[in-house]
Amino acid sequence: MKVVQFRYGVDNLGYLLHGDEFALAIDGGAAEEIMNYLSSNGLKLKFVTNTHSHRDHTCGNSELLRLSGAELINGEDLGRTTKIELEGESIRVMHTPGHTADSVCFSCGNVLIAGDTLFNGKVGRCFTGDFRGFFQSIKRILALPVSTVLYAGHDYVLEYLDTAAKLEPDDTFIGNYRERYNPDLVRATLEEEIRVDPFLRFNEPEIVNMLKDKGLPVGTEFDRFRSIMSLM
Numbered sequence: 001m002k003v004v005q006f007r008y009g010v011d012n013l014g015y016l017l018h019g020d021e022f023a024l025a026i027d028g029g030a031a032e033e034i035m036n037y038l039s040s041n042g043l044k045l046k047f048v049t050n051t052h053s054h055r056d057h058t059c060g061n062s063e064l065l066r067l068s069g070a071e072l073i074n075g076e077d078l079g080r081t082t083k084i085e086l087e088g089e090s091i092r093v094m095h096t097p098g099h100t101a102d103s104v105c106f107s108c109g110n111v112l113i114a115g116d117t118l119f120n121g122k123v124g125r126c127f128t129g130d131f132r133g134f135f136q137s138i139k140r141i142l143a144l145p146v147s148t149v150l151y152a153g154h155d156y157v158l159e160y161l162d163t164a165a166k167l168e169p170d171d172t173f174i175g176n177y178r179e180r181y182n183p184d185l186v187r188a189t190l191e192e193e194i195r196v197d198p199f200l201r202f203n204e205p206e207i208v209n210m211l212k213d214k215g216l217p218v219g220t221e222f223d224r225f226r227s228i229m230s231l232m
Helices: 031-040 061-068 075-079 131-142 157-167 173-180 190-196 205-213 221-229
Strands: 002-008 012-018 022-026 044-049 083-086 089-095 104-108 111-115 149-152
Touching: 002 031, 012 031, 012 111, 012 149, 022 083, 031 044, 031 061, 044 061, 044 083, 075 089, 089 131, 131 190, 131 221, 149 190, 157 173, 173 190, 205 221
Parallel strands: 022 044, 111 149
Antiparallel strands: 002 012, 012 022, 083 089, 089 104, 104 111
16 A cells, blocks of 8 residues: 655645555645546546544545545544455554544554644643543554554644754764654654654653653653653
């Protein structure tokens, strides 16, 4: 299954997953560009869906549906399923509430379309206030193979690397990550994300000591996650 990234708005990122004949659009705000790609590659759009229901992610749905005749898989539909079948391959629907109650990620092969649950460079914001649920969502992602390639819902990379550098000024990997950043194709492996993102390393001694120095709770794994999230 091939993944194609489309940039739209200021920093939004949308995607197509496709095989030889059919495609799935995820957060397809770049509707015109997506339709042009489909036409140029002899593909038919079969499904339109979203990582969550925020308007900046769903804004292309109506146009894609109008132009393609595809089927919409809405948030309610996603809540009732664990996979989407496309050309004989299963795209796993991972329920990852936290950023929103209906947030999902899509996993296919070594690819994860993470929406606003996990960005390249930093964990997403927990707008629901359900930090325990968000903690479980992040743990679910961390259980994936470290070779998984993460594609996020926005390009906030440079801003979030600055955040990481403020928390860990001596971390030389942040500079290496910054040098590899490509605004034309924003992605990184989960291994790279764990290495650069202190919000994913809440169990590491260096992070625990930093949290202790700030007088934040570190007694349990959830305490450590909640404490590091308070530093956003």
